[in-house]
Every structure is written in structure tokens, then in C-alpha cells.
Amino acid sequence: MASENVYVEHCKGVNGLDKVILREIRGCSAEVSPLFPPIFRLRFLISSFLSLFSEPELFLLLFFTTQILSSFSFFPLKQVYLDGGQVTSWKNEFREQLLFLSSKATFKPPNAIRGGIQICFPQFGTIGSLEQHGFARNRLWSVDRDPPPFPANTSHRAFVDLILRHSEEEVKIWPHRYECRLRVALGPGGDLMLTSRIRNTNTDGKSFTFTFAYHTYFSVTDISEVRVEGLETLDYLDNLKNRERFTEQGDALTFESEVDKVYLSTPTKIAILDHERKRTFVLRKDGLPDAVVWNPWDKKAKAMADFGDDEYKHMLCVTAACVEKPIILKPGEEWKGRLEISAVPSSYCSGQLDPRRIFLSN
Numbered sequence: 068m069a070s071e072n073v074y075v076e077h078c079k080g081v082n083g084l085d086k087v088i089l090r091e092i093r094g095c096s097a098e099v100s101p102l103f104p105p106i107f108r109l110r111f112l113i114s115s116f117l118s119l120f121s122e123p124e125l126f127l128l129l130f131f132t133t134q135i136l137s138s139f140s141f142f143p144l145k146q147v148y149l150d151g152g153q154v155t156s157w158k159n160e161f162r163e164q165l166l167f168l169s170s171k172a173t174f175k176p177p178n179a180i181r182g183g184i185q186i187c188f189p190q191f192g193t194i195g196s197l198e199q200h201g202f203a204r205n206r207l208w209s210v211d212r213d214p215p216p217f218p219a220n221t222s223h224r225a226f227v228d229l230i231l232r233h234s235e236e237e238v239k240i241w242p243h244r245y246e247c248r249l250r251v252a253l254g255p256g257g258d259l260m261l262t263s264r265i266r267n268t269n270t271d272g273k274s275f276t277f278t279f280a281y282h283t284y285f286s287v288t289d290i291s292e293v294r295v296e297g298l299e300t301l302d303y304l305d306n307l308k309n310r311e312r313f314t315e316q317g318d319a320l321t322f323e324s325e326v327d328k329v330y331l332s333t334p335t336k337i338a339i340l341d342h343e344r345k346r347t348f349v350l351r352k353d354g355l356p357d358a359v360v361w362n363p364w365d366k367k368a369k370a371m372a373d374f375g376d377d378e379y380k381h382m383l384c385v386t387a388a389c390v391e392k393p394i395i396l397k398p399g400e401e402w403k404g405r406l407e408i409s410a411v412p413s414s415y416c417s418g419q420l421d422p423r424r425i426f427l428s429n
């Protein structure tokens with residue numbers, strides 16, 4: 068695979084998974100691992116076939132062949148990943164990692180990678196007939212070489228377009244045809260922008276309904292010193308209390324125990340203030356009215372195989388989502404959702420989110 072230009076590089080990541088690195092001149096970067104090399108697909112096909120006959124030796128042989136072939140990568144590991152349609156790294160100009168990625172994360176398809184930004188589609192959470200958070204985060208995405216036009220922004224040169232389409236296998240569990248497009252872009256100032264476009268391509272005239280989320284793991288210094296602004300006084304569904312509805316108090320959110328809440332009808336801007344690092348993450352979102360705030364805390368952390376026992380202290384998920392009111396698409400219709408995140412010095416932001424700032428389109 069060849070590099071396209073200095074802003075976008077296609078190369079190999081952990082376990083030989085293909086990934087794309089986005090870079091900007093100031094040194095900011097992001098990484099996405101969108102697709103698995105053809106040999107991996109072959110391995111999946113053959114392993115499913117072999118599972119019928121239980122011949123693990125052949126499977127192992129193929130696995131090792133894959134590893135050996137994967138090791139012939141001429142491109143070194145760099146800074147921004149997009150994996151399984153998943154962003155796994157986002158770094159600022161000081162090469163500081165801004166997203167949380169668990170030290171226990173496994174890069175073993177079809178499992179989602181614990182951390183970064185996962186795409187939850189066509190279902191967020193457990194409400195619905197599908198696996199938790201839907202299947203998109205476990206699927207093989209491809210680079211979309213010919214996406215339909217995006218509004219042009221010539222200042223954004225570091226971007227990649229990914230696509231996920233229904234497979235005949237998948238139609239058995241979710242009987243619809245769709246195109247799920249994702250553009251991941253890195254702005255000149257290091258902002259990370261994700262734009263999703265989902266189209267109903269059913270040929271039987273049927274609409275479909277889905278929920279969606281950008282499940283985002285932010286890296287924080289110490290969860291007990293973190294504050295979230297923008298969700299005060301809003302209604303939320305508490306996942307820890309059977310999705311019962313409550314109203315948040317008037318103060319910014321702080322954290323001293325497990326939290327798993329779906330805030331409803333949230334503003335387009337939310338801020339996460341990391342006092343210890345004097346850094347604020349600002350989320351700007353469009354088409355995604357809800358926001359899910361999650362930290363598993365100590366007990367649940369210990370129960371998760373791909374998460375370190377103490378790692379809950381250094382992460383917080385604030386997830387831009389569309390959960391309460393699912394989206395309905397008729398054949399031919401398209402839905403668009405967008406998330407833009409920036410990391411700024413805390414002095415810039417506490418209580419001063421600039422209400423006039425709008426999305427940079429790219």
C-alpha cells in the first residue's frame with residue numbers, strides 16, 4: 068500500500084490490521100484502522116468454514132501466515148488510527164495522546180477495540196434485538212475512494228473516507244440494505260471531525276429505524292478532578308436504574324462513582340475540563356441530540372477483560388448520540404450526524420464556550 072500524500076498515509080498497525088494515519092503540519096495526528104487486509108478476510112472465511120470441521124491446525128497455520136505477511140510492512144507506526152471504522156488515536160502537536168486506549172485492548176477482529184472512538188450503529192446500548200452497540204464497530208470497513216461530494220473546505224487536507232455496506236450474512240440479523248459512510252478529518256489546528264452519512268438502500272420499499280453514537284473515550288489525568296459542563300439541569304435516563312428518567316442538578320458534573328447516563332436533548336456544545344492537565348475538550352455536535360456519560364469505576368473495571376483494573380481513573384466516555392428518538396429512513400433517504408472535538412487550554416473554556424463558533428465544514 069502506498070502513501071497518498073504527507074497528510075494521509077496508509078500502513079499496517081497492530082496484528083497487521085490496515086490503518087490510516089492523518090497528519091497536520093503542526094504535528095497533530097489521528098489514526099484510523101478501517102479495514103482488514105484481504106488475507107484477513109480470507110482467514111475469516113476459511114476459519115468459519117473450518118469451524119464446521121474443527122481443524123484448528125490449519126486455522127493456526129493460516130493465522131501465522133497472516134502474521135508473517137503482515138510483518139512485511141514498509142511503513143512505521145505513527146500517531147492517528149481509525150480501526151474497524153474506529154479512531155484509535157488522536158494526538159496534539161506535542162504528541163500527547165488525547166483519547167483513552169486501554170493497555171488491555173485487543174486488536175483482534177471482530178472484537179471492538181477498547182478505547183478511541185467506536186461507531187455504534189444501527190443500535191446503541193442494549194435496546195433492540197442486536198448485540199450491544201450494534202454491529203458496525205465489529206465489521207470490516209473499507210476506504211471509500213469515491214465518496215459522494217462533501218461541502219468543500221480546502222484547508223482540510225488530512226482526511227479519509229470509510230464505508231460499510233450491508234452483507235448478505237448481516238441481512239439475516241438486520242434485514243436491511245444500507246450504506247454507512249464515515250469521514251474522519253483532522254483540521255489544521257488539530258481538531259478531529261467525524262461525519263457520518265447513512266443511506267437506506269433497501270430495494271423492497273421498506274424504511275428502517277436505527278440509533279447511532281460516536282462512543283468516545285477521552286483520556287483524563289484523574290477522573291475525580293474532572294468536570295463536565297453543558298449537561299446541567301437536563302433530563303437523563305439512568306442505565307444503572309433501569310433507564311428511569313431523572314433531572315440533573317444545576318452544577319457541572321463531577322465523578323466519584325460509576326456513572327452510565329443518557330442525557331436527552333443536549334446542547335450542541337459540551338465541555339470536559341481536566342483540571343490537573345489544565346486541558347478542556349470541547350465537543351460540538353450536529354444531528355446527535357443525546358449525550359451518554361459513562362465511567363465503569365472500580366468494580367466493573369475489574370470485570371472487563373480488555374480494561375485495566377485502575378484505568379477507570381484515566382478515562383471518561385462522553386458520547387454524542389441519537390438514542391431516545393431513533394432515526395427513521397425511507398429508501399433513498401440519507402441521515403447525517405457530525406462530531407467535532409478540540410482540545411484547548413482550560414483557561415479558554417470554563418464557562419466561556421463561544422456560542423458563535425460553528426462547525427468547520429470539510
Ligand SMILES: O=P(O)(O)OC[C@H]1O[C@H](O)[C@H](O)[C@@H](O)[C@@H]1O
Pocket residue numbers: 192199200306327328359360361384
Ligand atoms: O463494553 P461495551 O459494550 O463497549 O460498552 C461499554 C459501555 O458503553 C456505553 O457507555 C453504555 O452506556 C454502557 O452501558 C456500556 O457499559
